[in-house]
Amino acid sequence: MLEILEALLASTLEYFPALLFGALGATLSERSGVVNVGVEGMMRAGAFCAAVAAITVPTPLGVLVGMLAGGAMAAVHGYLSIRWRSDQVVSGMALNLVALAGGTYLLEALYGPNGTPPIQQLTRWHLSFLSHVPLLRAFSGHSALTWIALTLPFAFHLMLYRTPLGLRLRAVGDKPHAVATLGLSVPGLRWLAVVGGGMLAGLGGAALSTAVLDRFEQHTPAGLGFMALAATVFGRWTPLGAFFASLFFAAGNALRIGLASSAPGLAEVVPQGFLLALPYLLTLVLLAFQGQRTHAPAALGTPYEQESR
Amino acid sequence: MGDRLRAVLPSVLSVFLALAVCWVFIALTRDAETATGAYLHMLRGGLGDWAAYLDGGRVTLLTRPLGEATIKAALLLFTGLSVAVAFKVGLFNIGAQGQMLVGALAAAVVGAQLALPSALHILAALLAAGVAGGLWALIAAVLKLTRGVHEVISTIMLNWVAVSLVDNWLAVGPLRAGAGTNLSTTGTAEIATSAQLPRLMGEMSRLHLGFPLALAVALAIWVWLARLRQGFETRAVGLGPEAARAAGIPVARRTLEAMGLAGALAGLAGAVLVLGTEFRYPGSLGAPYGFDGIAISLIGGNHPLGVALSALFFGVLRAGGTRMQLLGVHKSYPELIQGLALLFVAGRMVWLALLRRRVVPTAPNKQPEPSPEVPRA
Numbered sequence: 001m002l003e004i005l006e007a008l009l010a011s012t013l014e015y016f017p018a019l020l021f022g023a024l025g026a027t028l029s030e031r032s033g034v035v036n037v038g039v040e041g042m043m044r045a046g047a048f049c050a051a052v053a054a055i056t057v058p059t060p061l062g063v064l065v066g067m068l069a070g071g072a073m074a075a076v077h078g079y080l081s082i083r084w085r086s087d088q089v090v091s092g093m094a095l096n097l098v099a100l101a102g103g104t105y106l107l108e109a110l111y112g113p114n115g116t117p118p119i120q121q122l123t124r125w126h127l128s129f130l131s132h133v134p135l136l137r138a139f140s141g142h143s144a145l146t147w148i149a150l151t152l153p154f155a156f157h158l159m160l161y162r163t164p165l166g167l168r169l170r171a172v173g174d175k176p177h178a179v180a181t182l183g184l185s186v187p188g189l190r191w192l193a194v195v196g197g198g199m200l201a202g203l204g205g206a207a208l209s210t211a212v213l214d215r216f217e218q219h220t221p222a223g224l225g226f227m228a229l230a231a232t233v234f235g236r237w238t239p240l241g242a243f244f245a246s247l248f249f250a251a252g253n254a255l256r257i258g259l260a261s262s263a264p265g266l267a268e269v270v271p272q273g274f275l276l277a278l279p280y281l282l283t284l285v286l287l288a289f290q291g292q293r294t295h296a297p298a299a300l301g302t303p304y305e306q307e308s309r
Numbered sequence: 310m311g312d313r314l315r316a317v318l319p320s321v322l323s324v325f326l327a328l329a330v331c332w333v334f335i336a337l338t339r340d341a342e343t344a345t346g347a348y349l350h351m352l353r354g355g356l357g358d359w360a361a362y363l364d365g366g367r368v369t370l371l372t373r374p375l376g377e378a379t380i381k382a383a384l385l386l387f388t389g390l391s392v393a394v395a396f397k398v399g400l401f402n403i404g405a406q407g408q409m410l411v412g413a414l415a416a417a418v419v420g421a422q423l424a425l426p427s428a429l430h431i432l433a434a435l436l437a438a439g440v441a442g443g444l445w446a447l448i449a450a451v452l453k454l455t456r457g458v459h460e461v462i463s464t465i466m467l468n469w470v471a472v473s474l475v476d477n478w479l480a481v482g483p484l485r486a487g488a489g490t491n492l493s494t495t496g497t498a499e500i501a502t503s504a505q506l507p508r509l510m511g512e513m514s515r516l517h518l519g520f521p522l523a524l525a526v527a528l529a530i531w532v533w534l535a536r537l538r539q540g541f542e543t544r545a546v547g548l549g550p551e552a553a554r555a556a557g558i559p560v561a562r563r564t565l566e567a568m569g570l571a572g573a574l575a576g577l578a579g580a581v582l583v584l585g586t587e588f589r590y591p592g593s594l595g596a597p598y599g600f601d602g603i604a605i606s607l608i609g610g611n612h613p614l615g616v617a618l619s620a621l622f623f624g625v626l627r628a629g630g631t632r633m634q635l636l637g638v639h640k641s642y643p644e645l646i647q648g649l650a651l652l653f654v655a656g657r658m659v660w661l662a663l664l665r666r667r668v669v670p671t672a673p674n675k676q677p678e679p680s681p682e683v684p685r686a
Contacts, residue, residue, distance in 0.1 A: 037403075037461065076652070084658040089401055089461070091655040093603050097648030104641045109338070226465045233462050273478020280469040287463070288456045296459075 009138035011254035017149035022228025025200030032193030033173035038092030040225025041099030046202030051216035070202015085303030156239035173297030252279030323653030354632030355625030376514030382624025387578035388602025398567035399547035404464025406599025407471035412576025415441035417590035420500025442576020450568035495592035519581035531613035
């Protein structure tokens with residue numbers, strides 16, 4: 001029993017960073033009032049660029065390149081939605097499509113359809129002092145990204161609720177006009193949040209291709225970006241909410257993989273497809289119970305116009 | 310600049326800019342000749358090889374490519390309309406993919422399991438697909454209306470539920486052709502011949518009834534939205550639910566109707582795929598037609614006739630895309646063109662600003678531009 005729990009926990013921690021970085025990125029962007037449905041595309045760009053870069057440079061530098069790629073995608077989103085007040089959902093979906101088609105094309109042109117050549121994975125930290133403690137053993141053998149993911153939400157929480165910058169970021173998503181009255185730049189704050197969020201999403205993608213896998217594959221991130229988006233909403237647009245929601249989704253993911261491989265007997269009673277659907281069904285049910293009408297930032301999705309009001 | 314022109318021009322320019330950017334992209338990675346050649350191949354693959362035909366070639370040089378283009382266009386048109394109809398009532402339907410999937414499965418089951426005279430059988434299969442897709446979409450609409458769950462999130466979740474249940478369970482388990490035996494096949498049993506959509510040009514082309522059907526549906530939806538009271542009320546809800554409610558419009562009812570219709574349209578896309586070309590539910594649908602629908606709808610300005618035009622155009626490119634491979638150019642270029650075009654459409658305001666400067670330099674810059682008719686998430 002304990003071994004099963006350990007395996008599940010280890011598997012959860014494996015997928016957790018990618019989801020969390022994506023969700024945290026979307027949270028940051030949406031807290032400033034800019035909808036970000038392009039997380040999937042930004043993660044894809046991050047995963048691809050990180051893997052390609054890591055072929056020639058050390059992998060940690062590759063991860064950095066992935067972050068920059070996510071940030072670059074987000075800059076396009078920011079240019080359209082902040083500078084030109086375009087519809088944010090449309091712009092985000094467009095980024096997803098471009099990343100999907102462009103990534104498919106580039107991958108096949110450069111390395112063939114199956115994926116990039118294998119790269120050096122990020123170093124896994126084997127913590128010997130944990131290896132004798134039952135259950136906590138699962139925390140050993142992960143890359144630094146897992147540990148960053150376990151702490152970053154708390155740092156973001158402090159930043160968002162305890163610093164002047166956090167107050168401004170929250171205010172710009174709720175009442176941009178009030179922020180402008182104080183003489184602060186609404187576009188400036190939104191740019192910061194959008195590009196920062198994009199870099200986080202890029203980091204999430206990079207986590208997939210450098211820590212979970214050791215290459216970029218055609219289907220990375222396979223909808224994980226949309227899942228991160230769901231975690232953002234489910235976590236009520238807060239860093240700690242994103243933390244728990246991502247943990248929950250990652251656990252669901254680990255559970256279905258674990259159940260499929262470790263308990264073949266179960267698969268005969270409960271169809272595997274049903275197990276696969278379970279996390280999504282659960283999310284729907286939980287969202288329905290949560291009734292999250294009031295939690296979204298008030299100005300979310302509304303382009304800021306100085307003249308209005 | 311007329312309002313009509315203002316609505317259409319950014320989309321047209323975006324498509325051409327996307328074409329140009331991709332041309333440059335091929336030219337940079339290969340050379341200009343290959344790029345032009347690839348585009349010509351794409352056009353020949355989608356619109357027919359007119360030069361060879363006029364040189365005395367067979368007429369199938371025209372009919373076959375056109376058939377492939379219309380097959381693709383019919384699918385894109387249905388999913389595009391699905392997204393567009395949801396937009397009209399103010400919902401963003403990211404779930405066309407899931408709705409299409411359950412629709413396709415329903416059509417495959419009815420097509421294979423029932424024994425009916427041909428016309429009835431086709432009708433029954435289409436109906437089943439429409440109902441299945443509609444019900445799937447209604448889950449999201451009901452969650453939105455009663456629990457305030459944002460439809461972008463719920464439809465994404467429903468997509469995965471559909472994929473997991475259908476592709477990973479039903480189509481490989483209980484509904485697999487020869488389930489319970491040792492036969493290893495993928496997908497459901499083949500549908501009866503009586504349920505197949507008739508080919509309109511016989512052996513000369515794969516063009517089937519699905520295409521005229523899609524066009525007729527687009528026309529009907531245009532009439533509904535532009536001429537009927539109900540359609541007007543639906544659009545009013547999309548523009549502002551509060552104002553619509555104040556005007557006495559039954560907001561919840563119009564929302565449910567529109568989302569149900571959106572799902573039914575996506576379901577029909579699945580039916581057309583199964584009844585027209587696949588003849589059974591394949592192991593998986595292959596291409597993300599539902600996501601394509603978003604691009605098609607937005608490039609078409611969410612207007613039924615615009616969506617039809619945009620579906621036709623990209624149907625031609627898609628059908629011709631495979632032809633580009635003859636020159637070693639990757640077949641995903643049409644998708645890239647589509648994605649870039651959507652990105653440029655998202656930059657609609659940039660186009661309008663550029664156009665304002667060029668076309669009417671003296672016009673006073675009075676009001677901020679009205680944003681495109683798209684709901685705020």
